[in-house]
Amino acid sequence: MSQQDVVIVGGGIVGCVLAKGLSEQAGLSVTLVDASDLSNTASSSNTNSNFNPLTDTRVIALARRTVNELNAMGVGLAELAKQSQGKIEHIEVSDKGGIGLTNLSCSEFGINTFGQVVSLSALTHNVMSQSKQYEHIAPATVTHLARETDTTVVTLNNGSTINAKLLVIADGGRSSLAQQVGLTRHSDDYQQVAIIFNAHTSEPHYNKAYERFTENGPVAFLPFDSEINGHVAKGKGFSVVWTVAKEHAESLIQLSPEAFVNKLQQEFGYRQGQITAISELASYPLALSYTDALTAHRAVVVGNAAQALHPIAGQGFNLGLRDIITLVNTLKGVTDPGEFNLLSEYAAKRSKDRAATITLTDTLVRTFSNRHFPLVAARNLALTALNVMPAAKRAFVQQTTGYGRST
Numbered sequence: 001m002s003q004q005d006v007v008i009v010g011g012g013i014v015g016c017v018l019a020k021g022l023s024e025q026a027g028l029s030v031t032l033v034d035a036s037d038l039s040n041t042a043s044s045s046n047t048n049s050n051f052n053p054l055t056d057t058r059v060i061a062l063a064r065r066t067v068n069e070l071n072a073m074g075v076g077l078a079e080l081a082k083q084s085q086g087k088i089e090h091i092e093v094s095d096k097g098g099i100g101l102t103n104l105s106c107s108e109f110g111i112n113t114f115g116q117v118v119s120l121s122a123l124t125h126n127v128m129s130q131s132k133q134y135e136h137i138a139p140a141t142v143t144h145l146a147r148e149t150d151t152t153v154v155t156l157n158n159g160s161t162i163n164a165k166l167l168v169i170a171d172g173g174r175s176s177l178a179q180q181v182g183l184t185r186h187s188d189d190y191q192q193v194a195i196i197f198n199a200h201t202s203e204p205h206y207n208k209a210y211e212r213f214t215e216n217g218p219v220a221f222l223p224f225d226s227e228i229n230g231h232v233a234k235g236k237g238f239s240v241v242w243t244v245a246k247e248h249a250e251s252l253i254q255l256s257p258e259a260f261v262n263k264l265q266q267e268f269g270y271r272q273g274q275i276t277a278i279s280e281l282a283s284y285p286l287a288l289s290y291t292d293a294l295t296a297h298r299a300v301v302v303g304n305a306a307q308a309l310h311p312i313a314g315q316g317f318n319l320g321l322r323d324i325i326t327l328v329n330t331l332k333g334v335t336d337p338g339e340f341n342l343l344s345e346y347a348a349k350r351s352k353d354r355a356a357t358i359t360l361t362d363t364l365v366r367t368f369s370n371r372h373f374p375l376v377a378a379r380n381l382a383l384t385a386l387n388v389m390p391a392a393k394r395a396f397v398q399q400t401t402g403y404g405r406s407t
Contacts, residue, residue, distance in 0.1 A: 007164035012053045018328070028337055061209070066115065067115060113207075181296040186289070187288065192310075193283050196242075197280065198228060198237060200226075200237055201274065204235040210268070286311070294347045295343040295346065315357050326350055
């Protein structure tokens with residue numbers, strides 16, 4: 001039986017960064033249990049049953065605080081920035097068919113960027129390729145948990161067992177491990193599907209991101225230079241998340257690339273000129289999912305396993321990383337990372353930020369996915385007001401970049 005301070009279940013980006021932080025900065029002995037077959041080199045999305053984080057096709061926007069925290073943990077992002085030119089310096093938020101419009105520029109707030117857009121696979125590879133002070137077991141899954149007074153015994157499908165003072169559940173919102181330690185999961189289906197892909201445009205992005213709200217849901221364009229059909233975008237590439245009603249998703253996905261681009265162009269407009277190319281499409285259903293608590297006896301839940309959010313405003317991974325940073329800081333220099341008072345301290349530190357971010361995201365979804373006329377008029381007024389009210393702008397930017405008052 002292996003003896004460890006912490007066992008982390010979940011080998012995605014959240015689990016990898018947490019393992020690095022707890023072993024290198026908190027000085028704890030850590031085992032990371034990863035269900036992924038890292039030898040499987042086929043491209044994957046989070047809907048793939050043979051998911052491999054090193055071939056994940058998704059792209060994420062790291063908020064400014066997330067970038068700063070990752071750099072502080074030794075996860076250098078400079079090389080990734082060179083590969084994709086994904087720095088966000090400007091943001092435009094608009095409502096299709098309305099007059100509401102907000103433009104944000106980082107120079108207004110005395111900062112050099114709102115965040116950085118990165119490939120999840122490149123980021124995960126970056127973390128995994130660095131010197132590791134933790135044990136990484138893959139592929140492996142948990143078959144049994146036994147929590148005792150001073151320890152948690154984790155049994156794996158390869159027959160081995162790990163005796164740890166703390167179990168960290170970081171394997172996403174579809175796992176049953178949170179329920180197995182006594183946490184209740186709540187879920188609210190938004191009846192929407194996110195279609196994700198990369199796109200090239202005829203006009204350069206100049207590090208500008210877009211969030212455009214339509215009758216079916218938001219369309220997000222994030223500056224990200226990718227390769228499509230052998231052509232590399234040089235300042236003219238985007239990662240796109242197109243949210244549509246569930247009943248419309250399948251018909252859109254079945255369109256020819258040309259017809260799909262035409263539909264997308266109608267929704268997004270010509271802010272970037274013509275959409276000249278798109279990559280292969282991937283999709284996943286959208287729901288709000290969260291556990292009623294963050295901790296149980298000798299167990300803590302983080303990242304998407306704790307709360308999975310709608311991609312609107314790009315808050316999900318950034319909220320998960322703040323889970324990681326807080327947990328690492330809470331456990332620095334301790335001898336028993338599963339001690340009750342420590343876990344209670346962690347949960348208290350995360351409660352306000354977690355509640356505020358979930359509320360912000362859920363409110364945006366419900367407000368901007370509704371075509372009821374009074375609400376349309378109200379949100380257009382709100383977007384217009386936000387554009388001319390410096391204090392409101394600053395509060396919005398603080399929360400979405402990770403530096404809100406509740407963090």
